[in-house]
Amino acid sequence: MVMERSKFDNLLYLRRLNREMNSRKSAVKKSKKRSRVKSGNFHVYVRGFESRRVFVDDEDHMMFLVIVNEVLKETNFIIYSYIIMVNHFHLLIETNDLPAVMGQIMFRYSLWYKRKHPAVVKVFETPYGSSPIYNPVRFKDCFLYILSNAKRARMCEKHEDFFWSSANQYFAKRSHLLDSYIEVNKSYALQEYSSEEAFNLDVNTYKPFRKDGKRTLRCYVSDSYVADFFKRLVNNKDVRILDNAEIVYIIKSLRYDCSATYPQIRAHINKSLNYIRKVLATP
Numbered sequence: 001m002v003m004e005r006s007k008f009d010n011l012l013y014l015r016r017l018n019r020e021m022n023s024r025k026s027a028v029k030k031s032k033k034r035s036r037v038k039s040g041n042f043h044v045y046v047r048g049f050e051s052r053r054v055f056v057d058d059e060d061h062m063m064f065l066v067i068v069n070e071v072l073k074e075t076n077f078i079i080y081s082y083i084i085m086v087n088h089f090h091l092l093i094e095t096n097d098l099p100a101v102m103g104q105i106m107f108r109y110s111l112w113y114k115r116k117h118p119a120v121v122k123v124f125e126t127p128y129g130s131s132p133i134y135n136p137v138r139f140k141d142c143f144l145y146i147l148s149n150a151k152r153a154r155m156c157e158k159h160e161d162f163f164w165s166s167a168n169q170y171f172a173k174r175s176h177l178l179d180s181y182i183e184v185n186k187s188y189a190l191q192e193y194s195s196e197e198a199f200n201l202d203v204n205t206y207k208p209f210r211k212d213g214k215r216t217l218r219c220y221v222s223d224s225y226v227a228d229f230f231k232r233l234v235n236n237k238d239v240r241i242l243d244n245a246e247i248v249y250i251i252k253s254l255r256y257d258c259s260a261t262y263p264q265i266r267a268h269i270n271k272s273l274n275y276i277r278k279v280l281a282t283p
Contacts, residue, residue: 038098039097040095040132040133041093041094041133041134041139042093042094042130042131042132042133043090043091043092043130043133043142044092044098044102044130046088046089046102046124046129047129048088048125049122049124051087051088051125052087054113054124055084055086055087055164060113060116061164062181063109064089065181065182066182067108068105069182069183070108071101071105071108072182072183074104075095075101076096077094078185079091079092079093079182079183079184079185080092080093080094080143080166080184080185081143081146081166081189082146082166083147083150083162083167085153085155090145090146092139092142092143098130102130109123110122110124139188140192144206145208146165148203148204149165152208158200158204159203159204160200163178166178167203170184170190170199171195171199223264225258226258226267226268229253229254229258229260230254230268233250233254234250239269240270251265251279251280252280254269262276
């Protein structure tokens with residue numbers, strides 16, 4: 001059966017239109033693809049493929065640190081903190097070429113892990129996650145977020161009890177065992193904290209920020225704990241002589257750093273609940 005000319009022309013037109021629409025869709029997808037920042041300070045996080053375990057034993061942890069240290073020497077990036085969990089890891093680094101650094105780390109560890117576990121096809125989820133850091137407040141938050149990861153995941157009671165992180169390397173009186181595997185830049189921790197006790201307190205009491213800039217509230221704290229926290233805030237000053245800015249700072253610190261409830265805050269600050277709510281509603 002011979003197809004009529006008009007029907008054949010319509011078929012060609014529809015095919016051509018379909019090709020054009022597909023090319024436009026692909027162009028839109030390419031334009032929406034996020035361009036990754038390459039240089040600066042970064043919080044980098046990589047999870048195992050399908051959230052599977054990628055650090056099974058101590059040998060896996062040590063080999064990962066050795067590989068990171070090799071790439072560090074080759075590319076001259078700086079690592080400020082790290083933690084290796086069961087199925088993912090976090091890094092706080094400064095580099096001029098983030099894709100090259102992470103590509104080498106993930107490729108080398110994947111190659112080694114597949115040789116050790118031949119049944120494994122893919123080791124890490126791709127692409128890796130990264131957040132550029134542009135200000136000191138965000139840098140400190142990422143620094144504490146990484147080091148407190150194990151404690152918040154309830155893998156240990158205190159962050160000091162978790163071995164596979166850089167937390168115990170900063171204030172070690174002697175050379176720490178992990179120093180032989182990876183070179184961590186300790187300048188930030190030593191400048192930010194005057195003592196190991198202050199550092200440990202900050203990490204153990206850390207609560208991450210939500211997207212709105214406020215800290216998450218996860219647990220109820222006792223009145224005695226709030227009272228002790230309040231005493232450290234006011235530092236033996238009379239609350240009645242504090243100015244408005246200091247009152248606002250104390251209210252937000254009690255709420256977001258101490259997880260105090262509104263009635264617990266009102267017990268120490270001579271302000272109404274409506275005033276406290278208004279203060280906490282402002283960024």
